[in-house]
Structures are given as structure tokens and as C-alpha cells.
Amino acid sequence: MRNIFCDTLVKYAASPDFVFLTGDLGYNALEPLQKAAGDRFINAGIAEQNMVSVAAGLAHQGLKPWAYSIAPFIYARPLEQVRNDVCLHDLPVKLVGNGGGYAYGVMGGSHHAIEDYGILLSLLNMRVFVPAFGLDIPPMVEKLLHLTHPAYFRLGRDEKPKDLDIPGYAPWRKILTGQGPTILVAGPLAGGLLGAFKEIPDAKRPNTWVLTELPFETKTIPDEFLRDIAKSGHLAVVEEHVAHGGVGEMLGRVLLLTGKNPKRFSHFCAQGYLTGYYGSQNFHRKECGLTAENILKELE
Amino acid sequence: MESLEQNILKTKKRLLQMHFESGVGHIGGNLSCLDSLMVLYHRVLKKDDLFVLSKGHSAGSLYSVLWSLGRLTDEDLKLFHKEHTKLSGHPSPNWIQEITFATGSLGHGLPLAAGLALAKKLKKDSGRVFCLTSDGEWQEGSNWEALIFAVHRQLDSLTLMIDSNGLQGFGTTQEVASLNSLKEKFLSFGMPVEEIDGHDLKALEKTWGKKTRGPRAVIAHTEKGRGVSFMKNKMEWHYLPMNESQYRQALVDLDKEP
Structure with missing residues (x-):
């Protein structure tokens, strides 16, 4: 996704209000943007607190700054700067x-971001964008460029199955239909699950929805999604994020408020480091039960 | 016509009145930087210039200066630190142009000011950016990040003002976590430094008015509680509000100031 993100931003780099800051990361990926943006590409060094406040100062003067780093270094290290200088x-x-x-993956816990949008969505005015597929990046960047509020863009790996058609971009997309439970997946985790779910016969195949923008309220949830929940009676939320502050909690709250809660609710989410061992992204997903095989078994 | 000295005296009295009426402390650090801010606002700042108050606990001095400029009224000041006010104990955001940023957590102002100065540089905008920090605030790591950035990027429009009153929340800066010498530390980071008497109005006007190539720091040596005998260099006046007799005495003391 990072390369698509870079290529997309290159198209906007000549805009007079464009500024891109990096916390000394992006080697072998962001060079085209560096070239295109010239003096508007700022390597702020390994100093994320300063970088975020500088971005706030730039935005105060009418510029539209992007501030980039490995995920935890952009929301956890400079959290107070995000809270006070940007969001307030x-x-x-x-x-x-x-x-x-x-x-x-095996780079370790310091580099993981399993509580990012929960933390950030507790801040005032913050919006979160979690692209599910590489092809989501251009329309989301376009949207972000016009957004007049703070935002967090959570990049991952593009895991879309090659033979799966994805409808045009929307924050809520129904990708698969079937007579099984209703499943809502946040972010790129959707790719692998969709690849497995699409092989299941219609009678058991989950109605699979992909969500890419947070937060949401009752009015932004598609009616069709609510109808799917009502019809299937079983809702499952899948996300690579801890339960607290995640999509599962958020959706549970909204459904309780509307009285449209399903008979059965399942939540598959990140659970930290259950065994204390480290491995690839797939190792950790498996450990947390974030695999198609486990989800289907649990939903039986 | 009212002289700057008369205006400062009047504004200091208004500051004390506001803090007394609202029962609010943080008076010592307000008095240590008020001379600097009055000179800056009345003699130096122009339309395109920006100021960031990093030591947000001196909001009272900023409100008083804005009152002296007619940007805030007596009615506004009456609500200082009370219910349904914009004049919170530390500046609140997005309501008056002169308060560029809501501050209060230390170590935020300089990085923000660096962003403003970078924006001016990128946009080739005119104007200068001033940022007032305390001295104890230099125990915050984010300030050093910003210092490296400002020097590396040669943010020409940036003037860093340090209200060096030597006292912080729970002791002298020397006792708590010594920064001696701040000047040497700045110089070793490549930041030019000047030291001045932060209560010498002529020196302040000359120094704040000076345009330099590249960013610079100015350490203004000041007295906490300046002008009030019983507050002078006393740590407790970082916190305490005045009772009525203290308030009356403070007004008398201010009139005795040279």
C-alpha cells in the first residue's frame, strides 16, 4: 500500500499547500515523493513530538501537512502533541x-499498532481511515486532501485476492453475499478472509462487509447492513486491533442505541501476545484467531 | 500621552486585579515576563508577526497585554478563570487571533512556533515568529527536538524568548534539574544566544526588534514576582493566590518600582 500511497501523493505534490513530513522513514519507498515535492518534503529527523507540532504549525498557516512514520511512532510517541496541538x-x-x-511482524511489539485507532478516536475531531485494498488508496487520499479535520491513515499490506472484484470505493462495502452470518471486517485483513469465504457455498457463505472509515454513527451505517444483521441474526466483527476502542465496541454501542442489536455477536480481534512468542503478521493473527479457518469454526 | 512605563504599570495592576478577583495563582511567573510581552506587543510586533506563549501558565500576562491593546475588555477579564469563560487558566484554542495556540503542557510552544516559521519560509511569507518559554521548561525533551529542527532548517524568522526567572514548580531550576548553562547548551546546538536583563525596557525593545539571519535565542534574566516585595524570587508565588491585604500591598509595591 505504501508504494501506491507514494505514487498517489506524487500527483498532488505540486500543489502550493502540500507538505510532507517524515520521521526519517520511508527509505526505498518515498523517494519519488521526495523528488516531486522538493523543499516541501521535510525529513524532520527522529523526533516525532516535534514533527507533529511542526505539522500543526504548518496547518495553522494554511498548509495541508502529511506526517509519516511507522504507525506507533506517529500516534503513541507524540500522543500529547496529537491531542493538544492538532486535535484541540x-x-x-x-x-x-x-x-x-x-x-x-517479528520486528516486535514496539513496531505493532494494535491499539492505534482506539486511542486516536478518543481524541476530539479525529477521523481514521483504514484502507482495505491498494485500490482504496487513491480515492481515500483524495478524500483526505479535502478533509478540514485531523485524520489518521493506517496503511497495511494489500491482501486482495487477484480474482476477486471489489466494488468502487465506499466506507462501507458489501463484498460477498450469502445466507450465512453477517461479517464486518476492518482494513486489509479483509483480503485473506474474502479469499476463503468466497469459496463457501451460498447457503453458508457470510455476508461480508468491509469497513474503512471511522468513527461511524447510526446515520452513516447503510440500511442494507442493518437488514443483513436482522436477517442473519448473527453479527461478527473482525479487526486487527484490540477490543477496547475497536470497531466491535463502536458497532455494539450504535446497535444498542438503535435497538437493532443482533441475537448473536462475535468479535475477533487482536489480543496482544498470548504466548509471549513473536513471529510474522500471520503468526500473530493466527495466535489471536484472526484466520478464516478459526472464524468459520467459531461461527458454526 | 501615556508612556510605555506608565502603560506597563497600569497593566501590571490590572493583572494583579484580575488574579485577585478570580482568586488565581501563577502570579510570580506572570510578573517575570510581563515587561517582555508589553515591549514585544507595543513596540515590536507587526501585522504579519506571530507569538506563541509556550509557558501557558502565564496566560494572565497575555490576557493583560491584550487588554492593554484593547483586544480584551474589562468584561472579558472579569471572567478570568470563572465559569463560561474563554479566559481559562491556560490559553484556550480558536477564539482570538492573537492566541495562536492553546498551551499549558510545557514543551509544545517551540515546536509549534517552528512549524509557523517553517510555513513562513515555505510560503515566502513576511513576518516573524516569537515564542516565549520558561527556563524550567527546558527540561522537556520536545524543546530540544525543536531546537535541533529550527537550527537545522535555519528558520530565519524565529526568535526564542526564555523567561529565565530561575524558579520552577518545586524548587529552583538549579536544584530540581540544573540546566546550567542554558546558554552553553544552546550554543552547542548551533543556536546563537543573547542574554539580557528581562526588565530593562530599552534592552528588550532593542533585542526583540533586532532582525537576524537564522533563528536565535534570547535568555531574558528576570525575577519571579517582579515588582512585588513579598513575591520576589519566592517559589510559593508560582502557585498562591493573593488575599486582600497582600493584594493591597502588591499595588503599593508596584507604585514604588523605579
């Missing part, structure tokens, strides 16, 4: 975190 002032700073969830 409702400035259009776009934070870009590369490697949502366990994407950095």
Missing part, C-alpha cells in the same frame, strides 16, 4: 502510520 485546534494534519496491526 481541529487542524487538518494528516497522520500516516505505516504498518497497522501486526504488520511489522
